[in-house]
Amino acid sequence: MRAFIFPGQGSQTVGMGKALAEASAVARAVFEEVDEALGQNLARLMADGPIDTLTLTENAQPAIMANSIAALRVSGVDVGKADFVAGHSLGEYSALCAAASFDLATAARLLKLRGQAMQAAVPVGEGAMAALLGANLGLAREIAEAAAEGDVCSVANDNDPTQVVISGHRTAVERALLIAKEKGAKRAILLPVSAPFHSPLMEPAARAMEQALADVALADPAVQLYANVAAAPVSEADEIRRLLVEQVTGMVRWRESVEAMAAAGVDHFVEFGGKVLGPMVKRIVPEARVTSVVTMDDIDALVKEI
Structure with missing residues (x-):
């Protein structure tokens, strides 16, 4: 069995997605759609920096998601090749986009808002x-x-x-x-x-996301999601909506999620858009097979493997 997994904040780097965009019209289309949804040139910021601006939460969150979805779409691998999807913190939005719970533009706008709301919840320095x-x-x-x-x-x-x-x-x-x-x-x-993420201090951001998520179309995912705060599979849109709100203040139960997926039979974890979660997975389930998909070479190898 296989799980597609998606990284969270901290995986951003200047140059992310640049080689994919140069090599693939599919990747360029992903970045153009995100830019249009946000009304900013995020793709240029991802490619050229500066890193301080890219690392701002409101930029890093949609950028990491866009990079993950670009890697997935360039691969051409159908999400149905996975038995489950999961993401670390903001990566849960990438996972839900991959599983067609919401479209790319919606994911980008939600993550932009999520980043802004998280930053605004607590004064800088506190x-x-x-x-x-x-x-x-x-x-x-x-x-x-x-x-x-x-x-x-x-x-x-x-x-x-x-x-x-x-x-x-x-x-x-x-x-x-x-x-x-x-x-x-x-x-x-x-x-x-710049902020104390996933703590009770994020309550104002949780309320902002509750309002935002209430207004968006959210479908049942094509593949079950292992939710961060439940460490269990969920497949109903309304339950996912609730858990995404809870996730803002709740603990990311990544270790438990990976353990649960492995117990359910997953022996292959494919990380799209980063090389951060793979080492964690290996420390949790040493016998698991891990594939990280970032470059065109990674994508070519994945296509041959799957």
Whole structure:
């Protein structure tokens, strides 16, 4: 069995999609449709930078989605070749676009809004996120609880058995950096992000997404989605709509999602548009086969394989 998976924020790089666009009219059409939907030249920003502007949440989110969908469409591989789709945080929107729950333009507009709403939810400098390396979910929760001291500090991403991300008020997250070392985490690293994603502080962004999602056409996906906050397969549009709202403040249960897909029989994970999730998958399910699809060579190899 096979799952198509889609990366989240942090996978953006200057030059992303440029070679695909130069080699394929299909890729160019994807980037042109996203540019038209957003009313901006995102493709040029992706190709040429600057990285600071590309990394802005409102740009990075639709850019990463566009790059993933371009890689999928250039491959010509039908989503029906997958038994499940899944994405990490914003990658869930890429997965739903791939599975025809909503169209490309809708995905782009939703992610632009999602990025803007997440940034606006907390004043710059008041929130932070940190990666705890060598810490499992239980230890990360213990560290976050000890660091909170009345502030918000909670687990944002359970990525794999050795990497968990916490999020919340900057003062609490900074306390967590010290507590993590005392409690045995190998490293604790403050992440270069501008807001405390996937924490209760994102509640205003969740309400903005609830309103936005209520107004868009959302179909049942062609392939079941393993949802971030449920770590379980969902196939009904209304349930997906609800979970996308919950995802804004909820924990990304990536480790559990991969474990559940593997338990369901998935032994091949294909990551479109990045090489970020593949290593996580291998740390979660070492025996799994992982294919990362970014370049034309990757696409050629995938087509031969599938």
